[in-house]
Amino acid sequence: xxxxxxxxxxxxxxxxxxxxxxxxxxxxxxxxxxxxxxxxxxxxxxxxxxxxxxxxxxxxxxxxxxxxxxxxxxxxxxxxxxxxxxxxxxxxxxxxxxxxxxxxxxxxxxxxxxxxxxxxxxxxxxxxxxxxxxxxxxxxxxxxxxxxxxxxxxxxxxxxxxxxxxxxxxxxxxxxxxxxxxxxxxxxxxxxxxxxxxxxxxxxxxxxxxxxxxxxxxxxxxxxxxxxxxxxxxxxxxxxxxxxxxxxxxxxxxxxxxxxxxxxxxxxxxxxxxxxxxxxxxxxxxxxxxxxxxxx
Amino acid sequence: xxxxxxxxxxxxxxxxxxxxxxxxxxxxxxxxxxxxxxxxxxxxxxxxxxxxxxxxxxxxxxxxxxxxxxxxxxxxxxxxxxxxxxxxxxxxxxxxxxxxxxxxxxxxxxxxxxxxxxxxxxxxxxxxxxxxxxxxxxxxxxxxxxxxxxxxxxxxxxxxxxxxxxxxxxxxxxxxxxxxxxxxxxxxxxxxxxxxxxxxxxxxxxxxxxxxxxxxxxxxxxxxxxxxxxxxxxxxxxxxxxxxxxxxxxxxxxxxxxxxxxxxxxxxxxxxxxxxxxxxxxxxxxxxxxxxxxxxxxxxxxxxxxxxxxxxxxxxxxxxxxxxxxxxxxxxxxxxxxxxxxxxxxxxxxxxxxxxxxxxxxxxxxxxxxxxxxxxxxxxxxxxxxxxxxxxxxxxxxxxxxxxxxxxxxxxxxxxxxxxxxxxxx
Numbered sequence: 249x250x251x252x253x254x255x256x257x258x259x260x261x262x263x264x265x266x267x268x269x270x271x272x273x274x275x276x277x278x279x280x281x282x283x284x285x286x287x288x289x290x291x292x293x294x295x296x297x298x299x300x301x302x303x304x305x306x307x308x309x310x311x312x313x314x315x316x317x318x319x320x321x322x323x324x325x326x327x328x329x330x331x332x333x334x335x336x337x338x339x340x341x342x343x344x345x346x347x348x349x350x351x352x353x354x355x356x357x358x359x360x361x362x363x364x365x366x367x368x369x370x371x372x373x374x375x376x377x378x379x380x381x382x383x384x385x386x387x388x389x390x391x392x393x394x395x396x397x398x399x400x401x402x403x404x405x406x407x408x409x410x411x412x413x414x415x416x417x418x419x420x421x422x423x424x425x426x427x428x429x430x431x432x433x434x435x436x437x438x439x440x441x442x443x444x445x446x447x448x449x450x451x452x453x454x455x456x457x458x459x460x461x462x463x464x465x466x467x468x469x470x471x472x473x474x475x476x477x478x479x480x481x482x483x484x485x486x487x488x489x490x491x492x493x494x495x496x497x498x499x500x501x502x503x504x505x506x507x508x509x510x511x512x513x514x515x516x517x518x519x520x521x522x523x524x525x526x527x528x529x530x531x532x533x534x535x536x537x538x539x540x541x542x543x544x
Numbered sequence: 545x546x547x548x549x550x551x552x553x554x555x556x557x558x559x560x561x562x563x564x565x566x567x568x569x570x571x572x573x574x575x576x577x578x579x580x581x582x583x584x585x586x587x588x589x590x591x592x593x594x595x596x597x598x599x600x601x602x603x604x605x606x607x608x609x610x611x612x613x614x615x616x617x618x619x620x621x622x623x624x625x626x627x628x629x630x631x632x633x634x635x636x637x638x639x640x641x642x643x644x645x646x647x648x649x650x651x652x653x654x655x656x657x658x659x660x661x662x663x664x665x666x667x668x669x670x671x672x673x674x675x676x677x678x679x680x681x682x683x684x685x686x687x688x689x690x691x692x693x694x695x696x697x698x699x700x701x702x703x704x705x706x707x708x709x710x711x712x713x714x715x716x717x718x719x720x721x722x723x724x725x726x727x728x729x730x731x732x733x734x735x736x737x738x739x740x741x742x743x744x745x746x747x748x749x750x751x752x753x754x755x756x757x758x759x760x761x762x763x764x765x766x767x768x769x770x771x772x773x774x775x776x777x778x779x780x781x782x783x784x785x786x787x788x789x790x791x792x793x794x795x796x797x798x799x800x801x802x803x804x805x806x807x808x809x810x811x812x813x814x815x816x817x818x819x820x821x822x823x824x825x826x827x828x829x830x831x832x833x834x835x836x837x838x839x840x841x842x843x844x845x846x847x848x849x850x851x852x853x854x855x856x857x858x859x860x861x862x863x864x865x866x867x868x869x870x871x872x873x874x875x876x877x878x879x880x881x882x883x884x885x886x887x888x889x890x891x892x893x894x895x896x897x898x899x900x901x902x903x904x905x906x907x908x909x910x911x912x913x914x915x916x917x918x919x920x921x922x923x924x925x926x927x928x929x930x931x932x933x934x935x936x937x938x939x940x941x942x943x944x945x946x947x948x949x950x951x952x953x954x955x956x957x958x959x960x961x962x963x964x965x966x967x968x969x970x
Contacts, residue, residue, distance in 0.1 A: 288959065290959060291619075291640065291643070291644065291919060292643070292919075292959055292960075292963050294619070294622070294623060294644065295643055295644045295645060298966070299959075299963055299966070382786075400786075403786055403787060405937075405938075489736075491736055491787060492735075492787065492933075492937065493930075493933060493934065493937060493938055494930070508616055509615075509922075509923075510923050511619065
């Protein structure tokens with residue numbers, strides 16, 4: 249009993265440095281942001297503390313009445329709903345190709361496909377802006393060859409978000425590809441052998457062996473990707489600044505503008521907490537679904 | 545863009561750091577810190593060297609702050625009590641820092657100064673430094689938006705001299721459009737910028753905000769006229785509804801004849817000159833902005849030199865302000881970087897007097913007007929841009945866009961109204 253007690257104290261002692269760091273650099277800022285989100289802290293308050301008003305939940309209620317917040321949320325949901333399946337699909341396809349027995353120069357391709365993940369988003373975004381340029385871009389030039397008239401990719405409110413989705417999927421698929429590749433390599437070869445003996449086609453093997461075996465990995469990948477994609481910021485920040493017609497304003501971009509451009513830190517903190525709730529809800533939903541299917 | 549400015553910041557702070565390292569240990573020398581931004585920071589070091597030669601007892605540590613991070617850096621420095629002694633401040637930011645109580649009032653110093661003569665400055669520019677009757681800055685360089693235009697295209701359309709009124713301007717644009725055909729345009733007004741609409745709006749008699757800058761005034765007859773004129777340029781196909789990022793290179797397109805008028809600022813004199821193809825030297829020029837009836841007003845933009853209230857070295861810093869305000873030094877500054885000087889006497893000097901492209905700016909500077917001096921201005925300008933973009937790109941009726949804009953601006957100013965009321969009570 250006493251020994252157990254001592255062990256427990258020792259355990260806490262070992263964990264203490266990490267806990268302390270967590271408390272100071274994560275717990276306190278989060279608590280401060282929560283407090284901030286209940287005030288109307290802005291430049292006036294910075295000038296004179298008497299201009300600070302505690303507003304309770306007003307920031308949150310006000311946000312729910314702000315059309316741009318809903319627009320930003322809609323844009324973000326659009327980005328997640330289209331971007332996550334696309335990104336994971338690309339990752340899976342690339343992983344399957346790399347895993348195929350016929351694949352040659354595997355390390356080379358693995359590195360090449362992973363390269364976009366480690367490049368800086370700003371540098372790549374500049375190149376993509378050239379690729380998707382209306383009059384001189386490679387993409388419109390290629391489309392012109394097959395008789396499609398030029399599309400104003402980043403300037404047309406209908407096309408700007410799809411372009412950003414494409415960019416993000418291309419930029420990020422390599423990361424999930426590596427995880428999925430590891431998952432593929434863990435599937436026992438005997439399963440495929442048995443299926444082949446039973447006369448199962450390639451497609452059936454994929455459907456009934458690969459996918460179920462990858463299930464847990466896919467779930468993890470989906471949760472990470474969903475929570476990452478909800479935090480869309482760098483792509484619109486670099487490529488469009490939220491334009492055209494605010495069609496690429498994401499929730500995080502909205503928060504950035506409120507907080508660091510207009511210095512409404514109270515409102516910006518409220519946006520952060522709302523986004524946190526949204527991400528929490530989405531990932532919880534995913535995990536629930538996964539649990540029901542016995543993936544966790 | 546960000547990476548580049550970061551790099552240039554690092555490179556340009558290097559000399560300052562070395563300087564700071566050298567200055568240590570010397571007795572009797574006052575070291576003042578000077579924050580400069582963007583390109584100005586790169587060239588000001590050269591001017592500062594001569595200042596130091598004149599004042600061996602003062603050492604200036606120039607710190608370059610990238611333009612994109614300047615606002616944030618200044619605010620955090622204010623909150624942390626780490627502001628420099630002297631700073632270059634865009635004149636639309638002055639009301640904000642004045643409200644924060646960060647700026648030192650300067651009228652007494654100006655009155656006592658043998659160098660700075662208020663009457664020599666363009667009135668509209670000087671005015672941008674006065675908030676609630678208190679002077680907070682001395683103009684350093686000015687910036688107003690006017691038209692760069694293709695003389696050859698204008699004359700091909702049958703106009704031998706640049707238009708001066710809106711009516712003449714419209715006739716010229718219609719004629720140019722007829723001449724250049726469907727794939728080219730008369731004018732470029734990038735929809736991601738607000739300066740174009742703002743220039744037209746400042747030419748009107750109605751103020752942009754009303755009741756002591758407490759509410760938006762965008763449904764005034766004046767702003768309606770400005771918006772209608774702006775929108776017509778797009779409806780008629782005289783201007784393409786594109787943002788600047790969609791034009792890969794505004795200078796090349798100008799010389800290629802994609803548009804004949806381009807509403808822009810003085811920094812582009814240099815850019816256009818540098819990029820003009822051989823033989824095009826006489827084919828283009830600058831002209832003052834046409835107004836509703838005769839040469840019109842423009843934006844009183846630019847940057848000022850300010851002292852911070854927190855500085856214990858204001859006297860030394862003020863000497864630098866005076867030095868940089870000398871017409872001779874301003875002329876050198878112009879030669880180094882192309883920024884336009886705010887003093888009429890500087891414009892009399894050979895470097896500027898004979899510059900034909902600068903002439904139009906000189907004439908318009910007599911007519912520039914400041915924007916409303918409220919802390920929220922930048923946000924209001926942004927909302928104005930969004931409302932006008934909705935009209936030209938989103939097909940929203942003008943009336944509806946303006947009602948929405950006024951409502952939005954009233955909401956942005958809500959805290960200002962509350963603070964004014966609170967201060968009024970006390």
